[in-house]
Amino acid sequence: MCFLRGQIYLRLSRGEKAKEAFLEALALDVKCFEAFNLLVQNQMLSIDEGEGNSNQSMTTYSPDRRVGTDPGPQLRTTGA
Numbered sequence: 001m002c003f004l005r006g007q008i009y010l011r012l013s014r015g016e017k018a019k020e021a022f023l024e025a026l027a028l029d030v031k032c033f034e035a036f037n038l039l040v041q042n043q044m045l046s047i048d049e050g051e052g053n054s055n056q057s058m059t060t061y062s063p064d065r066r067v068g069t070d071p072g073p074q075l076r077t078t079g080a
Contacts (some may be wrong), residue, residue: 002021002025005018006025006035006038008024010042022035022038
């Protein structure tokens, strides 16, 4: 809903309201690529805001973890 509101504000040339709506959409769902994409395309993010969003999402991303793979339990053996 926030994303749609942002699109409406964007079409009405109300950039600040659109930005607020897109940021709210991202706050509710960090995977809302459409809201992030429109923020970037329309140059609505400042450097600080962009870094804040990317740092937040990067803490949950692990390049070693592949989708659909499960490393299973990690078993340790002792030298006994």
